[in-house]
Amino acid sequence: MRYISEIDQLSGYPSIDTDVLRTFVAIADQGGFTRAAERVNRTQSAVSMQMKRLEEDVLQRKLFERDGRQVRLTPEGQVLLGYARRILKLHSEVFNTLREPHMVGLVRIGTPDDYVMRYLPGILTRFSKAYPLIQIEMHCEASNVLMQRRDLALTVISRQPGDDVGELLRTERMVWAAAACFCVDEHDTLPLAVSGVECFGTQWSQAALDSVGLDYRLAYHSSNVAAIQAVVSAGLAVMVSLESLVTEDLRILGSEDGFPPLPSMNLRLLRNPAMASPITECLAQYILEGFRL
Incomplete structure (x- = not known):
């Protein structure tokens, strides 16, 4: 704690613990302290105390407006919510990158080029932010050509109804x-x-x-x-x-x-068993989620 205090004195600003930010986001999402307390596995009094210190001691700004049992964010609370979500996301990405050293390497995927324009940008953006050390190699060809290749770990293809090869994306x-x-x-x-x-x-x-x-x-x-x-x-x-x-x-x-x-048309995902790995499985989950949005 002394080290943190020294840093705070040098910077001129107090720090906000990620647990406090996580509680704050839970209150915003759940609309109240009681449900938020259940979500973060704390008592309601502990949650209330965290937010009181955040408002009065750390930020010196009112973050909540109470309307009966409901809680709404003040304009200052809305500002903090945006920052809190970004901080927690970055915090998660740090742990994903540094605590999972196996998530480093190359994965080859195949897809018709029309899907690249519509679906892949968002999928790959989210994936690369979470796993920046993984290199993606994309091959864009027609579905019937991609199905014949054996050097691709994951392949997105178009199939007519009734063809149940692979896993249905949409x-x-x-x-x-x-x-x-x-x-x-x-x-x-x-x-x-x-x-x-x-x-x-x-x-x-x-x-x-x-x-x-x-x-x-x-x-x-x-x-x-x-x-x-x-x-x-x-x-x-x-x-x-x-x-x-x-x-x-x-x-x-x-x-x-x-x-x-x-x-x-059915869009389907093929996995190559010969190239199965934590990397390909993780990317497959991002692809499944991205096509179903």
Whole structure:
């Protein structure tokens, strides 16, 4: 305690113990001292004493407003809540990094590139903050190509309903999409932009258009999803996409536009047993959580 006091005197500010911050966050989340005390495994009187010292001795600011049995944060309390969450998160990351030395290394994952744009940024950001010493190597290819590879620890793929390989990440509707300026009636033959003649989306779109007798042509073909989206955004063609991947500059086409419904797509996670490790299992959990948000 003397060491902490000396540091406090040098800095000019008192310190706030992480246990106190954890209690403070619990009160904010639970809306009261009683439920917060249960959450942090302390008595209500101990929690009240912690907060009294925090308000009167440490910060000298009122943090709570009481409304009957409910507790609300003051503006100063709201400010502290933001800092408290960040401090506790960093505290957890320090322990994850330094107390788990096995969480160091390289993990290879495979995914179609359209999922990289929508889902992977958030997943990898959270993962890298928690485990900064792990290197991620990503391989972006079509699902049918990724399934043949044996050098990937984790693989995200698209599968049609009924194919139960791997673990289900999410089920999502396939939709038709085009630029706002695209007018279907101006085209005698509908131009399609596809990512591959063997992919499910292309096969399903052709079958659906054939079923309603709508003429079409494969006008643009690229394995690069960004290239397909650029063509469609320019108003040159229609594409089939997962609903969540339709960008704001595009509109979804439905039955009112003369387009038939499409099946849903299953997104699944494959684990390579030959590369199982604490690292791959941890990243797999982040991927499962990220796709289900």
